[in-house]
Amino acid sequence: MQPLELTVNDLYEFKACPLRFKFMRLDKQPVKMTENDGLREAVKSTISYFYFNLAQGKLVGMEDLKQKFGSIWYERNKIYNIMYDDKVKQRKRELEAISMLASFHRQQKFHPDKVVAVNLDFRIPFGDDLYISGQIPLIRESPRGLEIAHFKVGNHKPDEFWTKTDMGLTIEAIAFESIFKQQVPSICLHYLKAGTTVYTKRTRKDYQRLYKTIRMIKKTMEEGWYYPRESYHCDKCPAKQPCMEWT
Numbered sequence: 001m002q003p004l005e006l007t008v009n010d011l012y013e014f015k016a017c018p019l020r021f022k023f024m025r026l027d028k029q030p031v032k033m034t035e036n037d038g039l040r041e042a043v044k045s046t047i048s049y050f051y052f053n054l055a056q057g058k059l060v061g062m063e064d065l066k067q068k069f070g071s072i073w074y075e076r077n078k079i080y081n082i083m084y085d086d087k088v089k090q091r092k093r094e095l096e097a098i099s100m101l102a103s104f105h106r107q108q109k110f111h112p113d114k115v116v117a118v119n120l121d122f123r124i125p126f127g128d129d130l131y132i133s134g135q136i137p138l139i140r141e142s143p144r145g146l147e148i149a150h151f152k153v154g155n156h157k158p159d160e161f162w163t164k165t166d167m168g169l170t171i172e173a174i175a176f177e178s179i180f181k182q183q184v185p186s187i188c189l190h191y192l193k194a195g196t197t198v199y200t201k202r203t204r205k206d207y208q209r210l211y212k213t214i215r216m217i218k219k220t221m222e223e224g225w226y227y228p229r230e231s232y233h234c235d236k237c238p239a240k241q242p243c244m245e246w247t
């Protein structure tokens with residue numbers, strides 16, 4: 001039997017709503033990305049572009065960053081299929097993103113990071129019948145040692161519970177350890193909108209929690225329990241229509 005292959009995004013998607021995961025990932029229904037997800041991905045791609053250049057010794061200017069973001073946000077490259085509310089809101093969100101990118105750039109201009117890796121791919125086994133793949137967005141040198149860094153775009157305020165239990169960060173810590181043969185000394189989360197920075201770590205106990213969660217997710221998938229999980233997320237769910245017809 002072929003091992004199950006999942007991405008970190010699949011896991012988030014499944015935990016948010018198993019039925020939406022089925023519609024979008026398994027049935028591959030043609031659904032658009034929400035505006036919030038689109039903004040997050042566009043900012044993340046722009047920041048990755050900055051770091052790819054920095055890794056080669058080039059400090060990209062703010063104008064260049066703006067253009068890069070605009071080309072993604074206005075879908076000139078047709079990378080994402082984003083569902084915009086309307087043109088006025090699209091422009092408003094663009095200005096929001098530019099303001100976040102500008103404060104990111106100001107900091108990097110004077111103290112550029114020492115980049116070790118950008119968008120580092122990993123694929124880690126969980127037993128012999130499940131692999132999880134993903135990317136570590138940035139590894140850099142820091143006074144704390146090698147550090148995984150993330151840039152957060154949403155309105156969420158830093159919260160100790162979410163920081164401590166975020167499974168994506170735990171998977172990245174495991175991937176880091178398998179590549180660098182040491183536990184990751186530091187994980188840094190930059191909240192671009194709030195302008196705050198939070199540091200966290202992962203221990204063996206966090207790994208155990210993750211292994212247990214993943215075993216349960218796998219079991220639920222094997223049983224085919226793709227149930228609707230109604231929540232405030234439904235407002236922006238691209239699979240709302242097929243979901244209403246689900247029985």
Ligand code: SF4
Pocket residue numbers: 017019020228229230231233234237238239240243244
């Ligand atoms: S509308 Fe809500 S319950 Fe239905 S698939 Fe979307 S997120 Fe899940």
